[in-house]
Amino acid sequence: MRIRIHHTTQYSYDRPITSAVQVLRLTPRPNDAQHIARWRVETDIDGRLKAGEDSLGNLIHTLYIDGPVQRLRLMVSGEVETADTGGVLVGAVERFAPHVFLRDTPLTLPDESLRDYARQVAGATTDRLQLLHDLLGAVHRDMTFCTDATEAGSSAADAFAQRRGVCQDLAHIFIAAARFLGVPARYVSGHLVRDDGAIEQEAAHAWAEAHVEGLGWVGFDPANGDCPSERHVRVAAALDYLGAAPVRGSRFGGGREEMEVFLSVAAEHNWRNQ
Amino acid sequence: MTGTGATPFDEMHGDTPDGMRGLYGKVKLWLEQTPPETLAARRAQAELFFRRIGITFAVYGEADAAERLIPFDIIPRIISRSEWGLLERGLKQRVQTLNAFLTDIYSGQECLKAGVVPHDLIFSNPQYRLEMAGLAVPHGVFVHISGVDIVRTGEREFHVLEDNARTPSGVSYMLENREVMMRLAPELFASHHVAPVETYTDALLATLRSVAPRGADGEPTIVLLTPGRYNSAFYEHSFLADKLGIELVEGSDLFVRDDRVYMRTTDGPQRVDVIYRRLDDDFIDPLVFNPGSMLGVAGLMSAYAAGNVTLANAVGTGISDDKAVYSYMPDLVRFYTGDEPILQNVETWRCREAPSLSYVLDHLPDLVVKEVGGSGGYGMLIGPTASRAEIEAFRAKLIHAPDQFIAQPTLALSTCPTFVAQGVAPRHVDLRPFVLTGADQVRITPGGLSRVALREGSLVVNSSQGGGTKDTWVLDD
Structure with missing residues (x-):
């Protein structure tokens, strides 16, 4: 099955944050049941994403953000070809x-x-x-x-x-x-x-x-x-x-935080509706 | 815990009460010539001094949680140069083994493949940090600072009771005890060649400098990371930072940017190369360990994995403090060094093994039973002094979770002359020397912290359980 995923996590803060660090586990690794056709992790602010993996072999990104930032979006999009095993x-x-x-x-x-x-x-x-x-x-x-x-x-x-x-x-x-x-x-x-x-x-x-x-x-x-x-x-x-966890983060400043998740997961026959 | 009936080895008198070891000759004379009132006056002076400098500790689990002073005994404990030589060789071997073991279980796991230690003892242990697997620690050193607890049972018989490879404390007492002793009894120092202990701080600084990440240019920046003023050892943290001339920081003083650690200063961010951390693994990085920790630094493990900072001690050393893992140390010494252990372990029954469990259950009134993950004298059963009800309660715990316990015999710990209410009397002691492992060499300050059980017959030296301390002298024979 060909699957398209769009996954956006949006953080909004009362006051601008001065800095933040996040560890992201948002990227799938291939195995016999899933071929990763394409995959992107992006943010809409000027941060640095460092790719790596954790000791269990999960693909991770460490995101470093220098403020001031009042709204932050993590955007993941990709396409995966899956099989039933x-x-x-x-x-x-x-x-x-x-x-x-x-x-x-x-x-x-x-x-x-x-x-x-x-x-x-x-x-x-x-x-x-x-x-x-x-x-x-x-x-x-x-x-x-x-x-x-x-x-x-x-x-x-x-x-x-x-x-x-x-x-x-x-x-x-x-x-x-x-x-x-x-x-x-x-x-x-x-x-x-x-x-x-x-x-x-x-x-x-x-x-x-x-x-x-x-x-x-x-x-x-x-x-x-x-x-x-x-x-x-x-x-x-x-x-x-x-x-x-998809996201583990820590921040300085910012006051109250609001988080919203937008996620769509669609198989090929539904792509036109996505 | 009381003695086993056999007369313990006395470090002043030897194996017989009327014997005399030459090492203590001048101290014995001093004791005979100094009236008890003078000794008492000096002890009061010592207490005043400790109170003034604020060297106190908090006892966990006490209702009033008041800060207490650890009693100081003014009669020094003396170790000969040749005894020290034996200890020094044994400690080096032990700490080299600890480092080899930790390197191994977090990489090739040869000791597991060879069957020296069972897999499940390591893998199911929460102190074995999965996050450390495959992480190359700077210069291959895991345990930079250990405080090895040694007990003595005879003229040349020393046993390791605990290796303390996490964040051992007590070194400030070693240093302060010497300073106080020199003020109170300068005449004794005039008549003895006592090896200095104040070299410890230089040795610690040299050790920490030597393990800076290879990328650090010039003089590495070293900081001491404390959980804060509510920690029972906070005095020691501030004392050591002061002696070393390094910044004492809390987690909120540090931050990580692009896999590098910085300290906030009035002149802007300053890069940090080495962190002497007195904060447990669980709290060190909320993004990797306990997410509720307010004491750590977010991203620290990312910087560590990138090789940009040294943590002393490394994360994950607690696995070697597990008392069931401890029981394999003699085998591990042979496995990694090819030599026989110089220092013995205390005989240990692993309750996870059925025959040992059955032996332990049959001999509870004679044994000391400890939790494998315990420390500081908490949560243990001391068979010989326990009531029948306490023994039965412990028996139930053992049967319910045998793999959480080990048992050891009650050892006849050596005694030293100690000034107590009744005058000068023998009291049981242990010794915690501090072993420093750098990229370049192992450094051991001659002496260490001697703890003394002040109650007659007691074998419990833990400060949390009413033990005191002594200045410890290594003397040329």
Whole structure:
């Protein structure tokens, strides 16, 4: 599937900022399921973007801005040719052995109730792939997708307690449970072509990957209840949302900040509508 | 913690109470000739001095959180030149091993491939910073400053208890104790050739200069980064910055632009080459670690990865402070240096291993059990002095998360004569020498910080648990 993405993040400040630094994880790396036909990251102000990669192999840009700046736009646009690999990740850059992704982080540390849930879902299942599919189905079924129950800093345990959250929360819950059951798991940020044909989206997508011997890393998208397909574009992977976050920034000055995201993800047959 | 029953080695009397080690001859005479009132008066003077200079520390977890003075004992602890020679060789070997180990686990991971250390002990440990993998630290030095805790159990028996490769503190006490001691007992310095410790600050400065990034032209700019005045070691941070003649900065005094670190000054931004940081990894860069940190510098890790700044110590050294990793140090010494360890470890049971766990559970009243990530004497069980209820509570913790604990025997730490309420009496001591590793050489100031457990029979020397300190002398034999 040929997918076009336009992703603009706009920051406005009460007062001009004097300087800012941002670490951006906005650029996908190719793998067997995605060929990057073109990709650009730009800003509308006079800043410097330094390209690099983080220790996990994600492509990053560090953006340095000298003020005064009162409005700032990060603009990402690109085109990706995707293929369906049944959710199995092939040809991606791997810097660490899978068992590194067994470690907990504050966002993915399960509490007692989430551990109980993981145990219940696992039951007596010994086949790892089956177990992960059961977990995928369970998280998709038991969690209600809801944008106002949680925030970016909410942990898996927070969201699970409410049984509500966004794709980020569902991915964290899946990861926390998988790790608790001894399966290496990680967080993936990316984009999704919606199957209802809607092109404009409120936020980028997120799902999880878990490691299965013999297969390698396999994607699980608990917000959709299925494995990633040719509708998914994989951008960054890490231990949790924080490690894969599209933007982490810090600024001097500026007062109150307002952020707006404009995102459109369109498959080829919909390009004329984009 | 109380003694094990066996008479510990006394550094003045040796193995028998009526023995006498020549090293302490003149100090013994001084003690006999000085009336207790005079000793008491001098101790009061010392306290006044420490109070005036404001050398205090805060104890975490205490209700009043008042700043306290660490008690100073006016009887010096003496180490002979030949004993020091042994320690010095052992410390060099140890710190070289630490640096080789850290370089290895963040690059080729040979020690894991060779099976010297199990993979999961490293990879599942939050102190193993994924962000450091493949990052070339300037001059290959990870641990520039370590404060190795040594305990003594006999004439030539020294053991390493902890390597302290993160941000060890206490060196200001080593320096201040000497200054106070010279004021209070100048006559003792006249009759002994005591190796100077005030050379430490020059050695530290030379070490920090030597590890400046290769791109730094001319005289490198060095700063000391502190978490601020509410940190328990803030006094030491300001003291050291002052002695070194470098700027004491907080995160908000620094900024990163185009992968370079600058300090705000009244003359405009000044490039910074080396940061002696006394701030933990978690807080050092909110864009990479704890996003809520207000203490760090945004973008610092980008500058570090670009090779434009040196952090001393490097990020990620905490993995070697893990007490389960510590237990592999003798094997790591052999693996990296090909030599036998000069300094021994304290025997350590890794509760993550089933046979060790079962031994530990069977012997809790005899053992000291510690959290693998703990420090400062917090969160440990001291079997011999614990109540039955405390032991049972700890047993439950151990069974619940065995990989979070190690256990060690209660060692008969050496004792030194100490001036206490009852007069001069033996009290248990440890030693923290400070080892500096530069691009050019390893520098070790003769002596270190001796901590003393002031309560009779106690083996707990931590200042947070009521320990005191002593001036430590290395003497020519």
